[in-house]
Amino acid sequence: MRTLIVASSLIAIPLLAAASRPMWSAPANAAAVLAQPAAEGELTLDPVHSMALFRIQHLEAGQFWGRINALSGSVAWPMDDSAAPTIKAVAELKNIDTGSEKLDNNLKGPNFFNEREFPSISFTSTGGTRVTERHWTLTGDLSLHGVTKPVMVDCVVTGVGKGPTGKKVGFECQVTIKRSEFGMTWGIEKPPKALGDEVRLVIGLEADETKAE
Amino acid sequence: MLPEVALYLVKVLVLPALLGLAVGGFGVLMVARRAEADRALAVRRAQVGQALAAPVAFVASFLLEVGPVGLPPAERWHVLPYAVGVAALVGAVVSRMRSAWWVQWSIVAVILGGLAWKFVVFPASNPYIQAGLFGSIVLVGLLWSAVARDACSVGMAMMAAIVFAGLGVLMILANFASLGVMAMAVAAALAGFGMVSGVLNLRELARLRAAASSQPVAVGADPAGAACPAEAACELVPWTAAAATTLAAIACVLALCGHAYNYGEVRPLHWAAILLSPFFALLVCKPCLRGAKPIVGVAWRAGLCLVVVLATIINAVGRGSAAEDASDGAAGSDPMADMLEESK
Numbered sequence: 111m112r113t114l115i116v117a118s119s120l121i122a123i124p125l126l127a128a129a130s131r132p133m134w135s136a137p138a139n140a141a142a143v144l145a146q147p148a149a150e151g152e153l154t155l156d157p158v159h160s161m162a163l164f165r166i167q168h169l170e171a172g173q174f175w176g177r178i179n180a181l182s183g184s185v186a187w188p189m190d191d192s193a194a195p196t197i198k199a200v201a202e203l204k205n206i207d208t209g210s211e212k213l214d215n216n217l218k219g220p221n222f223f224n225e226r227e228f229p230s231i232s233f234t235s236t237g238g239t240r241v242t243e244r245h246w247t248l249t250g251d252l253s254l255h256g257v258t259k260p261v262m263v264d265c266v267v268t269g270v271g272k273g274p275t276g277k278k279v280g281f282e283c284q285v286t287i288k289r290s291e292f293g294m295t296w297g298i299e300k301p302p303k304a305l306g307d308e309v310r311l312v313i314g315l316e317a318d319e320t321k322a323e
Numbered sequence: 324m325l326p327e328v329a330l331y332l333v334k335v336l337v338l339p340a341l342l343g344l345a346v347g348g349f350g351v352l353m354v355a356r357r358a359e360a361d362r363a364l365a366v367r368r369a370q371v372g373q374a375l376a377a378p379v380a381f382v383a384s385f386l387l388e389v390g391p392v393g394l395p396p397a398e399r400w401h402v403l404p405y406a407v408g409v410a411a412l413v414g415a416v417v418s419r420m421r422s423a424w425w426v427q428w429s430i431v432a433v434i435l436g437g438l439a440w441k442f443v444v445f446p447a448s449n450p451y452i453q454a455g456l457f458g459s460i461v462l463v464g465l466l467w468s469a470v471a472r473d474a475c476s477v478g479m480a481m482m483a484a485i486v487f488a489g490l491g492v493l494m495i496l497a498n499f500a501s502l503g504v505m506a507m508a509v510a511a512a513l514a515g516f517g518m519v520s521g522v523l524n525l526r527e528l529a530r531l532r533a534a535a536s537s538q539p540v541a542v543g544a545d546p547a548g549a550a551c552p553a554e555a556a557c558e559l560v561p562w563t564a565a566a567a568t569t570l571a572a573i574a575c576v577l578a579l580c581g582h583a584y585n586y587g588e589v590r591p592l593h594w595a596a597i598l599l600s601p602f603f604a605l606l607v608c609k610p611c612l613r614g615a616k617p618i619v620g621v622a623w624r625a626g627l628c629l630v631v632v633l634a635t636i637i638n639a640v641g642r643g644s645a646a647e648d649a650s651d652g653a654a655g656s657d658p659m660a661d662m663l664e665e666s667k
Contacts, residue, residue, distance in 0.1 A: 211646075215498050215586035215587065216498045216586065218586050219497075219498040219586045220398065220400055220502075221498070221499065221500055221501055226446035226583070226584060227398055227446050256397060293397060300331060300334075300335065300501075301328055301331045302327040302328065302331055303327065
């Protein structure tokens with residue numbers, strides 16, 4: 111019995127110590143980004159026409175494409191192109207769409223995105239440098255799979271048009287990341303070479319002018 | 324590609340299973356090598372190994388598949404190696420206690436159930452689910468302890484192997500392949516442990532028979548009975564209730580984890596049916612098997628368990644296929660083609 115008590119104490123003490131601090135970090139709350147009111151002249155993303163395409167190599171052969179529909183968020187960009195766009199975009203992983211429900215479910219699962227714990231991917235730009243007219247290299251933070259890392263995104267203003275609520279601006283952004291840097295390692299080495307490490311993201315955004323109230 | 328995949332499976336499935344088998348089987352081998360009168364201490368050591376075999380296989384497979392994880396874990400399911408490690412420790416310590424089976428069961432069930440209730444929290448959990456986890460560890464632990472008392476060590480190991488293999492298949496159907504591989508590693512370790520125990524038990528049976536046949540038969544005694552010692556007499560290392568409850572607790576936690584991250588057509592009833600499948604082994608009554616070869620008892624018990632597990636898997640696969648067909652049907656309908664069809 112004494113052995114049992116000693117052993118139980120050995121087990122209980124570290125566990126109680128661990129319990130005194132938060133066991134897990136809360137999943138990145140993308141909704142908080144959206145909750146901020148839009149400033150004057152700020153553009154709001156049109157979810158119907160905003161999506162992210164991702165490309166990854168499958169079995170060292172083809173480049174497989176999938177998409178995440180209905181991006182939300184906001185863009186601040188002076189129409190005279192005097193400054194870099196400031197983009198806050200959120201992709202909800204429930205909107206993942208590969209054309210195969212089985213594959214969608216697999217990608218949502220804990221071997222890949224772990225959607226139950228990390229329900230969204232978000233990007234918030236923090237600055238930018240001009241490449242040419244209406245073409246910028248944005249720096250910002252990408253939050254994916256519970257990991258936030260700085261990335262550089264190539265961003266082109268594809269056009270300024272007119273929508274039902276005012277001006278409509280299109281952007282196309284591209285970035286290539288290594289998913290292993292975000293803790294998504296399944297399929298790179300274990301199982302070997304099932305999927306590539308590099309993921310190319312092409313993000314198409316359409317943003318509507320926000321009317322001042 | 325194939326050799327690399329095979330190498331991967333050796334790494335995350337075969338190696339952990341062999342490690343678990345070594346931890347469990349070594350003790351039984353040591354018991355078999357000792358003289359009958361000198362076995363008591365070796366049996367207790369072997370029972371510790373018995374409680375450690377499956378957890379060692381799981382933790383090894385996890386570390387080889389995912390790698391080391393910190394505390395607090397980055398993802399909730401990464402708590403599993405810690406949970407299984409604690410379960411192994413409790414199971415091993417209580418296995419060494421000389422106490423009645425129900426005392427061992429209640430200590431292990433309450434400690435592991437309580438720890439799981441408090442610390443093993445998967446996504447979308449709530450107080451009812453956590454209380455349910457405690458309750459399932461207590462109840463499934465009781466069931467598995469009863470089976471361990473009723474069946475021989477080989478039968479118990481084989482039934483547990485079937486259950487973990489069944490859980491592994493459900494996890495793969497739930498789109499959680501990596502946890503499925505880990506459950507398979509546990510199943511392989513238990514199956515190997517059962518086989519090693521079986522071979523050593525049969526050797527012991529042959530030795531006892533040889534010893535019995537060399538004894539002079541008393542007048543009026545049943546010569547056949549003297550030559551055929553009871554099944555239990557050749558049991559080198561019987562399962563402890565602590566080890567059985569530890570296994571049950573690990574199975575319950577893995578099942579809840581699989582359910583929490585389920586992105587397939589696996590329903591709660593599927594997990595429950597597999598966890599409770601050893602119940603059917605209790606239907607095989609010991610008196611019916613009196614005089615039968617030990618392997619008959621193992622085959623009946625493991626066979627009944629296997630039938631339930633297979634039926635559950637077939638049902639889960641059927642649900643998955645039906646859902647896939649339904650979604651294919653929906654994707655196949657082209658609104659433009661439908662409109663053209665209507666305009667004709």
